[in-house]
Structures are given as C-alpha cells and as structure tokens.
Amino acid sequence: MEENSLAAIASNSTRQEFKILSSQEVEISLNVNNLCYSLKLEPRVTLLDALREKLGLMGTKKACDRGECGACTVLINNRRINSCMTLAVMHIDAAITTIEGLAEDDKLHPLQTAFISHDAFQCGYCTSGQIVSAVGMILQEPPTSEAEIREKMSGNLCRCGAYPNIIAAIQDVLEEIENAAI
Ligand code: FES
Numbered sequence: 001m002e003e004n005s006l007a008a009i010a011s012n013s014t015r016q017e018f019k020i021l022s023s024q025e026v027e028i029s030l031n032v033n034n035l036c037y038s039l040k041l042e043p044r045v046t047l048l049d050a051l052r053e054k055l056g057l058m059g060t061k062k063a064c065d066r067g068e069c070g071a072c073t074v075l076i077n078n079r080r081i082n083s084c085m086t087l088a089v090m091h092i093d094a095a096i097t098t099i100e101g102l103a104e105d106d107k108l109h110p111l112q113t114a115f116i117s118h119d120a121f122q123c124g125y126c127t128s129g130q131i132v133s134a135v136g137m138i139l140q141e142p143p144t145s146e147a148e149i150r151e152k153m154s155g156n157l158c159r160c161g162a163y164p165n166i167i168a169a170i171q172d173v174l175e176e177i178e179n180a181a182i
C-alpha cells in the first residue's frame with residue numbers, strides 16, 4: 001500500500017469512508033466488512049489486489065493468483081469467490097466480506113474459534129481462505145456429511161495437509177448449529 005494513500009474523510013463507530021489519493025483511472029466504491037471505501041484504481045485490478053494493496057486488508061492471501069488454491073476466498077453477498085479471479089470494478093456496492101469482517105468486536109466467529117480448538121492449521125497461509133470458504137458454504141447450504149464437506153471445501157487447498165483438523169472444526173460448528181436449532 002502506498003504511504004499516505006488512505007485518508008479518512010469521515011468516520012464514526014460503525015461506518016468509515018476513505019478517499020484513495022492516487023492518479024489511477026476510475027473511481028469506485030466498495031463495501032467491505034460493512035465499511036464503505038471510495039478508491040481509485042485501474043479497471044484491470046483484481047479484487048484481491050484491491051483488498052490487499054489499496055485497502056491494506058492482508059488477511060486475504062495471494063498464493064497461486066490463478067483460481068486454483070482458494071487462499072484468496074472472500075464472500076460477495078454471502079457467496080464464496082476467489083478474489084484473484086475477479087475484478088474490483090465488478091463489485092461496486094456488493095457486500096464484500098473478508099476474514100477481517102467475521103469477528104464481532106472481540107468475539108471470534110465460531111469457525112475461527114473451532115479452527116483454533118482443533119489446531120486446524122500449520123503454517124496458516126491457507127487458513128483465512130479455509131475459514132471464509134467454510135462460512136460461505138454453511139451460509140449457502142450446510143453440508144450434511146463429511147463427504148459433502150470435503151467436496152464443498154475442495155476448492156481450498158492446504159499444502160500442510162491439515163485437512164482432518166479442518167474438517168473436524170467445521171463439523172463442530174455444524175453440530176453447534178444443529179443443536180441450537182433443536
Ligand atoms: S490465490 Fe486465488 S485461487 Fe489461489
């Protein structure tokens with residue numbers, strides 16, 4: 001991120017707006033984690049690069065940068081997407097959620113807590129993508145078996161092979177949801 005590239009022009013406890021000071025080609029606004037950002041960028045900039053390099057949201061990871069690993073997963077209107085494979089300008093006014101937007105104040109999202117309790121990571125590089133992807137999967141349609149979890153999470157690769165613990169963490173949260181519904 002360029003130094004001094006972000007200038008807060010308005011803020012309160014629930015909403016902030018930023019003006020990006022640069023000489024790029026188009027000016028757009030993005031709604032990320034319930035904050036509205038106004039930024040200037042070239043139309044060819046991916047959503048992933050906009051999040052990381054323009055907004056400083058480094059939790060969304062860049063690995064393959066070609067749609068193969070899922071490390072860059074974010075939610076667009078609660079649906080999962082590889083942010084390296086889509087342009088920022090295509091998501092004006094959509095509700096974008098990144099790993100930074102899952103916790104509420106100091107309270108982690110249940111999937112974040114479950115990943116910690118199940119030690120569902122080693123290097124951690126894939127973890128934000130895994131968690132955001134699992135959140136999107138559950139929001140869309142909770143899986144009903146381990147095989148379904150594996151299939152629906154198959155777009156998120158883990159080079160450390162933490163899959164058994166990742167599955168266990170997701171199963172824990174699904175169980176919580178099921179128990180809460182009884
Ligand atoms: S970095 Fe986007 S899918 Fe790998």
Ligand code: FES
Nearest residue numbers: 122124158159160
């Ligand atoms: S924890 Fe290292 S790549 Fe998944």
